[in-house]
Every structure is written in C-alpha cells, then in structure tokens.
Amino acid sequence: MMDCNRLNLRGDLFVRILTGAALIGLAGCEPPPLTESGVVGVFGRPGLGPGEFTYPRALTIDAQGRVYVVDKSARIQRFSPDGEFQVAWSLPEKQAGKPVGLYAHTDGRLFVADTHYHRVIVYDFDGVELARFGEPGNGDGQFQLPTDVAVDARGSIYVSEYNGNDRVTRWSQDYKFVQTVVSGEYAGASLRRPSAIDIDAEQTLWVADACNHRILHFDLEGRLLGKWGAMGREAGALRYPYDIDGTSDGGLLVCEFGNNRIQWFDRAGKSQRTWGFLGRRLGELWAPWGAAIGPNGRLYIVDSLNDRVQILKP
Amino acid sequence: MSAHLAQYAGIAVGVVIFVAAAVWPAIALVTQALVDGQPATPYSFPQGIFLRSVFLAFGGTLAALLLAMPGALVVARLGRRRLDGWIAGMLIAPLIFPVMVYAFGWDRVLKVPGELRCVWVWATWAWPVPALVLGWGWARLGRRRYEAALLSASPPPAFLHGVFPILWRQVLACGLLLFAFFLGDYTVPHACGLIVYATELLLAAESSPHPRAALVAALPVAAAIALSLLLALMVWRERPEIDESDDADLAASAGWSRWLAPLLTAICVGVPLVGLMHSVPVTASVAETLDTYCREIVVSLGVAAAGGVATVLMGAALATLPGVRWLALGWALVWAALPGALIGSSVISAYLRIPSVYDHWLIMVIGYVARFGWVGIVVGLLAQTGVGRAQLKSARIDGAGAVAASWRVALAGNLPTLACGALVVSALCLSEACTTALVRVPEVNPIALILIEKFHRFEDEILVGISLLLVLGALPGAVLAGVVSRR
Numbered sequence: 001m002m003d004c005n006r007l008n009l010r011g012d013l014f015v016r017i018l019t020g021a022a023l024i025g026l027a028g029c030e031p032p033p034l035t036e037s038g039v040v041g042v043f044g045r046p047g048l049g050p051g052e053f054t055y056p057r058a059l060t061i062d063a064q065g066r067v068y069v070v071d072k073s074a075r076i077q078r079f080s081p082d083g084e085f086q087v088a089w090s091l092p093e094k095q096a097g098k099p100v101g102l103y104a105h106t107d108g109r110l111f112v113a114d115t116h117y118h119r120v121i122v123y124d125f126d127g128v129e130l131a132r133f134g135e136p137g138n139g140d141g142q143f144q145l146p147t148d149v150a151v152d153a154r155g156s157i158y159v160s161e162y163n164g165n166d167r168v169t170r171w172s173q174d175y176k177f178v179q180t181v182v183s184g185e186y187a188g189a190s191l192r193r194p195s196a197i198d199i200d201a202e203q204t205l206w207v208a209d210a211c212n213h214r215i216l217h218f219d220l221e222g223r224l225l226g227k228w229g230a231m232g233r234e235a236g237a238l239r240y241p242y243d244i245d246g247t248s249d250g251g252l253l254v255c256e257f258g259n260n261r262i263q264w265f266d267r268a269g270k271s272q273r274t275w276g277f278l279g280r281r282l283g284e285l286w287a288p289w290g291a292a293i294g295p296n297g298r299l300y301i302v303d304s305l306n307d308r309v310q311i312l313k314p
Numbered sequence: 315m316s317a318h319l320a321q322y323a324g325i326a327v328g329v330v331i332f333v334a335a336a337v338w339p340a341i342a343l344v345t346q347a348l349v350d351g352q353p354a355t356p357y358s359f360p361q362g363i364f365l366r367s368v369f370l371a372f373g374g375t376l377a378a379l380l381l382a383m384p385g386a387l388v389v390a391r392l393g394r395r396r397l398d399g400w401i402a403g404m405l406i407a408p409l410i411f412p413v414m415v416y417a418f419g420w421d422r423v424l425k426v427p428g429e430l431r432c433v434w435v436w437a438t439w440a441w442p443v444p445a446l447v448l449g450w451g452w453a454r455l456g457r458r459r460y461e462a463a464l465l466s467a468s469p470p471p472a473f474l475h476g477v478f479p480i481l482w483r484q485v486l487a488c489g490l491l492l493f494a495f496f497l498g499d500y501t502v503p504h505a506c507g508l509i510v511y512a513t514e515l516l517l518a519a520e521s522s523p524h525p526r527a528a529l530v531a532a533l534p535v536a537a538a539i540a541l542s543l544l545l546a547l548m549v550w551r552e553r554p555e556i557d558e559s560d561d562a563d564l565a566a567s568a569g570w571s572r573w574l575a576p577l578l579t580a581i582c583v584g585v586p587l588v589g590l591m592h593s594v595p596v597t598a599s600v601a602e603t604l605d606t607y608c609r610e611i612v613v614s615l616g617v618a619a620a621g622g623v624a625t626v627l628m629g630a631a632l633a634t635l636p637g638v639r640w641l642a643l644g645w646a647l648v649w650a651a652l653p654g655a656l657i658g659s660s661v662i663s664a665y666l667r668i669p670s671v672y673d674h675w676l677i678m679v680i681g682y683v684a685r686f687g688w689v690g691i692v693v694g695l696l697a698q699t700g701v702g703r704a705q706l707k708s709a710r711i712d713g714a715g716a717v718a719a720s721w722r723v724a725l726a727g728n729l730p731t732l733a734c735g736a737l738v739v740s741a742l743c744l745s746e747a748c749t750t751a752l753v754r755v756p757e758v759n760p761i762a763l764i765l766i767e768k769f770h771r772f773e774d775e776i777l778v779g780i781s782l783l784l785v786l787g788a789l790p791g792a793v794l795a796g797v798v799s800r801r
Contacts, residue, residue: 046523054521073521095509097770145772163772193771211773231606239606258606260756278756280673286756305756 037275037283040298041311043083048073051085053307057289058243060102060110062125065294068110069302069309074098076112076127081296083311089127093117100289101148101160101196111149113159118143120159122175133175138165141177150199152220158205160194168197168207168222181222182207191216196290200246208241208254215241215254215269228269233259236271243290248297255291255301260284262291262301262312275314280306321721328631331624332642335683336649339657342664347526360514364534367511370429370503371496374436375489381437381578382444382488383473388574389449390460404576405442407792408583410738412745413439414765415781417505419586422593428506435502438582440495444488451484452477483549490546494539498653500748505769511535512653512748519655519752528659532652539651587785594778603779607764611783614744614761617675618787621682622740626732628683629690633698634720643695646688657684658752674755681753682743689742693735697728730794737791744787 044053055072062068065081074094078086091099097116104110109130110123118136120143123129134143144165150158157171158181167183182205184190192211199205204225207216214229215238229238239258247253251266262285264272276285286305293299299312385405417435424431452460463476478485496502500512515535519528604611632642649657661681665671671680683690698720705727709719725732747762754760761780768777 046521048521054517193773280756284756 038313039282039310040313041083042282042308043079044308046307050088055304056302056307057304058100058102059290059292059300059302059309060104061292061294061300062104063106063295065296067300068102068104070099070102072098081294087126101146103149105151113146113149115145115147118145120146120149131175133171147194148196150197152199153203158197160197160207162193166191166194168194182218186216186224187227196243198244198246206244206252208244210240210242213238213240215252226269235274245292247293253291255288257287257289260286260288321718325631325634328628331628331683332632335680336645336687339660339664339684343525343529343660346663347529350524350526359534363509363514364511367497370432370510371493373433374496375492377433377437378441378492379444379485379489381441382448384574385442385445385578386448386452389446390452404579405446408579409442410741410788410792411583412784412788414501414505414745415785416586417502418777418781419590423585423589428508432503432506432508436496440492442579447488448481448484451481455480487546487549490542494542494651497535498539500654515653516655516748516751519659525659525663528656532656535653543647543651590778590781594775599775599779600782603776603783606776607761610759610764611761613758615787617678617758618740618743620679621743622736624679625683625686625690625739626693626736628687629694630697630725630732632691633694634717634725639695642691646691650688654685654748655752658749661753675758677753677755678758681749682746685746685749686739686742689739690735693732697731698724734794737794741788741791745784
C-alpha cells in the first residue's frame, strides 16, 4: 500500500516524527509525544527496502527491547527500540503464504509460526536458523496453519493453529510433541482461529479466540479459568482480536483488528480503556495485526494497512 | 433554458469525470514514473510465472470456446432476430455475478488441482460471450452450410467442415479477447490458490511507493494484452460481408435446443452456488455476516452505486459528443486492457498529493470509474444506437443540434439501458478486488476485499455469507440486463 507516503507530504508532521524518534534514543531524555494520543514514535513506510514494510502483520520484542517485525514479503526485520533498522532476513519459502506469528524468547531464540508451511522455524536473533518442527496434518506433531508461539517458565513450547484443527499444542524443549492443551468447545462455542496466545507471569495461558471475538483464559493443563468478550464495537466488546500481550499489572492488552484499536482489560476481563481508531494519521490505526509491550514500557503496534509500527507511551 | 442548462451541465460533469478518472491518472502515472527514477529494489521479471499465466489463459480460452459451441448452436438455430430476449438475458446475466464466487463454489465441488479448476472456472463463467458472438455469426453466415453438412456427418465434423472455414475469424477474435481478459485477471487464479502474473503485479504495486515499479512490471502483460486486442480487432475488421437474408425462417427449427443454453447457464451458475451453500449453514452464515459486517456492506454498496452512476454518466456524456465518442471508445478499449493493479497505481499517483480526494471515498469512486469506464462508454454508445433513431432523425430535421438531439432524444429514450448499465457497473464495482486493493481508504472497507481476507483465513461462514450477498447485489443488474435485452 502506498498510504504512508502521506507522511512525506506533511512536512511538519514528518519532522516531528523524526525528532521524536531521535529523542527516544537519548538516554534519560523523555521525548515529547508526537500526538495528543500519546504516540512517541513511528517507523516503517511502504516498500521492500530496509526499514520498509509491505503489510506487516506480526511483531515481537526481545529482552533488550529490540523489535522484530514480519511482513507480507516474508521478511523478518529487526529494529532497535527506537525504530532504527538493524538486520533483515527472509523465510526459506514464501510462495504458499507468509508467517503471522513471532515470539522472542529470553534465551535468544526467535520462534516464527511459518503459517502456510505448517511448521515453526526457530532462529537466533540474527536470523541464523536453529531448528524447525511440525509438519502438515491434523494429528499429533502436525500443524494446520500455526498462528503463534509462547513458551512457559519450564521451557515448554505452546503453538496455536487453525483451519479445522483449531487448538493449542504443547511441545517439549527439544521440539517434540507432548500433548494438545486446548481444543474443542468452550462456553458454548468451539475454538475458531486462535490467532494469538500468551503465557503470563503467573503461568496461565491466554488465547485470542479471534473468530468468536473473545478471550479465553486457561491454566497450562488446558482447564478453562475464564472467558470474556463478544462481538461488538463498544468498550468491553471485541471484534477480531488478533494479538494479546500481558501487562505489568497482570491484565491483558488486546489488539483488535476489526475495531482498529487496542483495549486494556484487567485480569477479570473488565475493560480498562481503549486506544486508537480507524485512520491514517498518527494515533490512528488501520487493521492493526499485532501489539507488544517492550521492556521500556512502551507499546509497539503493527499498523498493518498503514505499513508502519507506532510506538505508544501507555 | 433549463433543459439546455441540464444538458450542458450533464455533459460537463461527464467530461470532468473522464478527465479525473482516465486522463489525469494516465498523465500522473507516466510523469511520476519519470520523476521517480529507478526504484530502490530493481524489478526482476518472473519469467516462469509469466509463462504459467500465458499457459493458463490459453487453457481457459480454449475451454471457454469449446464450452461455447452448444450455446452458439442454440443461438444459431434461433437466429439473431428470433433470439428470445430471455435466453440472451440468461446468457449475459451470469457474467455480472462476481467470478470470485464461482471460483469459491467450484472449489467445493471440483476437487482437482488449482490449475485445472482455474481453467474450468474461467470457461464456465465466460463461455456465453463467445456463444453469442459465434452463434450470431453462425446464424448469419454458416447455418445453411452446417445443416447441409449435417445430412452426411455428425455435428462436430459438420461444424469443422461446414462452419469453421467461414467463422474462423470470429473464433479467433473471441479467443484473443478472452485470452486478453484471462491474462490480466487476478481474482480467479487467486481464488484457486495460484500465483499468476497479475498477482505479482499487484504485489509489486502494493509493495512499492514508486509507480514506476508497477508500470515496469505491467509492461509485459499489458503488451501481451494489447497485442491480443489488436489482433482481435484486425481479424474482426476482415470478416466477410453478412448476408442477413439467411435469417428469415429459423424459429421453427429451434425446438427443444432453445433451452440448451439456459440449461448450461443454470448448471454453470447453479452448481457453484449450491456447492457454496451446501458447505455451511446458509442462514446462520448470512446472519453472522450481516451482524459482523453490516456497516461495511452498506458503505460498500453506496460507494459501488456511486461508481456505477458516475461511470454511466461519463459514458453517456462522451457518447453524446459526435467528435469525441469514437476517440473515447478507443481510449476505453485500451484502458480496459490494462491490468487492474496498473490502474490502481495510476489513480494513486494522480491523487496522492490531493488530500481532499486521497483521504476520502471519492478516490474509490474515481478508481471504479477508471477500472470500468470502458463499460460506461460502451453503455453510452449502446444508448445512442438503441431505440429512438427515428425520433433522433426527426429532431435533427426539426433543427436540433447533434448534441441536443443525442442528449434529449437518444439518451432520454434509452434510460432503461443506462439504468441497466449503472446497475451492472455497480455490481462489477462491488466485486472488484484488484484496483480496490490499492485504491482504498480507511473509511471504506470494501466487501470484495473482506471476501478475499476470509478466503485467506479459511473463515467459511463469512466467506459464504459475503459471496451470497455479492450475488444478491448483482441480481438487480442481471434481471434488468435480461429485461433490456428483451426490448
């Protein structure tokens, strides 16, 4: 999409973005927000070059605050916490489709849910492949369109998938299938495209049940602890939650693709606040696909149809 | 005075729309491409994909021509003058339904490799076009020879030896036209899970802010399409003179075969639709679709309707101007041959620096006019050559100027044709996915793109719901096409 060219047209805004991004990099210097809505930085523009995106759709952040973004060209790009491009590499194959899930583990492994090749590829943070696991199918040790990866405190790996095989499976540290943790019907509706999973500090599993427009909460053995959400546009309702991330207070932030916003919930599922609405300008979102909170406390949002990542000070 | 004012205002608006949707984007694309210079990432020509696209388009063309023969036979036996309007309408109407929906439907009933399904979908969707063209030619040129040949041979050899030597130009022209269309088509291969050159082209246009990238990438396919159209035109111009005296006493010989073509149409349309409806609970799917995407559907309908009206207004206005109409038709034919991604890029190049247009739904209307403006011009010309020619002559004799007579007599007398054209173009806009993928704004989430999104994410319920709504949206245009063809 060419929409981000608008940034170049609005010189004053562009200067403010650059200024803000530069200021973020200065240690101890708090940059002024670029917008009244709290955006403190933005990076990316349409294209296939370094630092450019074509429909970015997943992001993760490592322990050092570096941001990894994968886009529709099947490239993974790494950025500094203030959005400076560092390194890029491509998935080995991309004709069948591109990945939609990334997870950076604290031990230096980057898990890529290589969705359309029905596998997970494990890289180090510089793009060197370490391992891959999974094969196409519905059985044990197989995937149908994996969407996201999470790792618990014991090192077990969890992978969500969909397309008639909507479930979350657990894998051992050495990438062997262990068991299916979540699948089937919960609270009157079968799981429909679990698009994101997250394991919080209390070692419970959150699942974004995207096509049911709800969030499911499990213990790591797959026992349902809670659920909330229903299709809608008002606060508390959800519309295609595509990504989730735990907040420091034990709550959850939800990236809503369909409502073009981020919504914060407490642990009980009560909506705390929302941020963002549909648009092209800074502080506005267009089909946001992913969001994650960095170690610096800032929220990074994949603003997919605007081909950029917005940085927000929550 | 007010009639004069309305006439000139209408023409002026039409001309402005033409400039805004066709002339200015073309200029902007070329100048922007020249100014931009080389894109950062050099374009590498995907030779394998291009060859595969050519092969698929050729397969689709061949299959459509073969499938058209029974329909052509029916049209030939009925004769042009006696061709039942409803039969012609039934042949034309399915073309208005979004072809993507056929692809999704066949996907559920035809478990074959994507390449074969793609060829089949193209053929079962497009065969009425060659059926009508060949059938009319057959009736006027080769019917007697065919019937004479039937005395000593079965139908296929009778066609080959009796009819083909006379009709080869029509066959070739139809084939080239279909080939040109299939080569530039993005939706059917996409819905069959195939990557073709049009897919690559859209990706190139989407992933680069430089229109030069899209322009360079479009050149091979545009050249192939233009060559096909040029050949088709040359072949068509060389067709022999027509002896229409052959067409006198044909209706009696039609018999049961008059229903063969509608039956084929019903199968080609019905099977994919039933396949689609059979795969999920229809009522629940439509209800969920309406519940989830009610706003998007309403907005998409509104913008598509605006696109349909603007397109036909432009076509009607251009067709009114005596010195301009054939130039506009020529322009429209060339424009029609261009890939959707290139048209999208040109519209963006033209309006990127005009926020009042670029940021609003208006740019989508312009994009639709740019994509289907050629249909509008054809509709305008049809209206000029439709009913009312006698009145047109009378008006000229009474002293009316050419423009005034065209506007007040020919257009006013052909309002159903214009309304039908507007509905048809609206239906086409509603299901347009390629140009719309580039020319889109946040406030409008076109349901054609939602449909593709659901296809990619295997959300069958919403996919079926939107597909059926798109067919429903095309239905008024299809019905009116039938009514108008009866007149």
